[in-house]
Amino acid sequence: MLEPASQTALRDEIARQIKEDQAVLTQLRAEVRPLVSQTRRISPRSATSISLVAADGGNNQLRFDPFLVQLVRVVDSSNNEYCLEAVSPTMSVSALSARQFSDPERPTALGRMMQYLGVEELSKLSHMIRPDDSGRPNSPSWVQVYRELVEWAILFAIVREKDFATDTLIVFDGFLRSKVFAKDLFQRYREGIQEGIDRHLKSNRRRVYLVGVAKHSKVLSRYRLSMALEGVMRSPFPCYVEIPRELEEKAYLWSEYARGDDSVTEGGEINKFVGGKMFFVKFGSGPRDPVWPIDIFLSQSTDHATIFGYLLNDAVEGFPVPLYPRSLQKAHENAALVDFDMDILQDMIFSGLRTTLGTEAPALDVFRLQDADPASRRYE
Template identity: 50%
Template structure:
C-alpha cells in the first residue's frame, strides 16, 4: 500500500516534471497555431453511405479452437458478403494462394482479382507479411495481414464492379494507408482504384467518394490538448481542418506514413481532423480523404456529416461503419454455430475413440467459461 508520505512525494515530483516539460506543450501549440485560420465549416450534403469491414478475429474467439481458425470474412453495411475464406497460422500457403488465383491465372475470389490486376501470382509476392512456403517458423500474425489484404481486395472489387445507383460515399474502416504490400504495389492499387472510380462516373455520371475513417491517430493523441488550448475545432458548428505533412511526420514513428514526401507509396489519403458535433466536447475523428478527390473535400465532409449525425449507439460516428461492424461480428447464436462447425470438423479428422477425447476436452473448455457468464 502506498503511504501518505509516498503520495506527497509523488505529487511533488509530478508537479516539478509538469513545469519542466511545459515547454514541450508550448512547442506543440506553436506548431498547430497556424491551423486555426484553416478550420472550415461542414455543410450537410445527402448521398448514399456504405462501408465494408473485415470480421475481427480478436473479437470472434470461440472457446474450443485447437487449430486457431481465423474466418476471413468481409461484409458491407448492407449485410452483403464480399469475401469469405478460412486460414490458420499453419495453413499451407501455396494452397491458400491457389485458392484465390490458380496457376492458370484465373481469379477465384476478390483477392484473386486484385492479385491478377496487380500482376502478382502468389500471396507472398503480394505482401512480405505472408510467409513463403519454405519459410521456417513464420509469425502467426500473418493471418491478420491476410485479413487486411482481403479487405482491400473487397473494396477494389466493389469499385471495379460498379453498379452504384446514386452518388455514394464509401467509408473504409481505417486510414487510407498501408505497409503490408510489396514494393510499390499499394501505389499501383490506389491508381487502379482511382481509375475504377473515374470509369463509374464516365459510364453513369455517379460520383463515388472514398475516405478512410479511424477511431484514433498518433497525430490526434499528440496534439489533442494543444488543439483545445489554441481553440482549434472548438467552433460551435461541425468543422474540419487539414493536418500538414510536417506535423504528421513529428507524430508518426515511420515518417513515410505521413503525406507529402517521396515515400508516399504507403499513403493514399490526406489527413484531416473532423468534429461532426456542434458542441465543444464532441469527439474529434481522424479522416483520410482519397488524394485524387481532395478538390471535393467539402462535398465529402458534408456527406460524412449526414451519416455521422445518424450515428447510433456511438454518437457522431458514421452510421454505415457501425452497421458494417454489426454485420461482420460473430456473436450469440452465430458464434455457437461457428464453434459447432469447428468441433465437427476437428472430430471428423480423428478415430471414433479419439473423438470421445475431443468431446471431453471441449466440455472442459465450456465449463471453464461458465464463471464469466
C-alpha cells in the first residue's frame, strides 16, 4: 500500500508527465477532427442477417484432461453446426492435415478451402503451424491458429456454397483481416470469397454482403478520447464514419495490417493480410452510445450506407449486449459449451481415459473423488 507521502509524489509525477505529453493528445485531436464532417447518418433497411463464430478456448476448458484435448466448434446464429472436432496440442500436424481429406468425395470445409488454395498440408497453409522432426507442433498455441483457419474456412464455404432466398448480410466475428495465412494465400482467399459473391448476384440475383464486427480495436482505443473531445460521432442518431488508412497505420505496430488494396502504391508490396475497410459505427441514438469498429469487405466498401442500414436492424435488437448485432450474440450463445454440455464432455474424457487405462481404471474413480484444490478451503 502506498504511503500518503508516496501518493503525493506519484500524483505530482503523473501530472508532470501528462503535461509534457500534452502535445500527443493535441496531435491525436488534429488527426480525428476531419471525421466530424465525414460522419454519416444510418437509415434502417431490411435484410436477412446471419452470423458465424468459433467458440474460443475459454469456453472449452475441462476440469481434468491430462491430454489437453481442445474442442473446435463453429456454429451460426441459426444454430447450424458446421464443425465439431477434438484436437490436441501434441497431435501430429500431418495426421490433422490428412483428416481434412478423409472422405475424398467430401473433404471438410477446411479441406475444400485448402484445395482451392492449392495446399495439402496445414504447415503450407499457415506459417504459424510448424511441425518439428517428429511431426509434432513446435508450440501449443497452434491450436488457436487452427481454430481461426477453420472459422475462415466455414465462412468460405457459406459464401461459395450456400444459397440464399433473399439479400443477406453475413456477420463475421472479428475483422476481415488475418496474418495466419502463409505467403499470399489470404489474397487468393479473398478472390474466392469474391467469386462466391459474384455467383449469387449473377445466378440468383441475390446480393450477399460481408462485414466483420470486432469488440475491440487498437485504432478505436488510440482515438477514443480525442473523438470524445472533438465531438466525433456524438450525434443524436445512429451514424458511422470511414477510417482513413493512415489513421489505422499509426495505431498498429505492423503497418501491413492496415494496408488495403486502396493504399497499395505502384511497385509496392501487395496487400497480403487485409480484406476489409474499417468504419466506426454507432447504432444507438444517444450521443454516448457505444461505438464499434467494423470491417466491410473491400469490394463492397462503397455500399456502406446499404450495409449499415441492414446491420442497424440487427443491432437495435441486441441482447444481452445492447446495440451490438443480435445475430452475432446468438451465434456466441449457440457456440458456447457450458453447464450441462461441459458435464457431458467431462464424462466423455473420463470414459476415454477409463478405456485407455484398462485394468487400472478403478484408480481413476478414486482420483475423481479426491479434492483437486484443497487450498480453496481457506475461503470457506
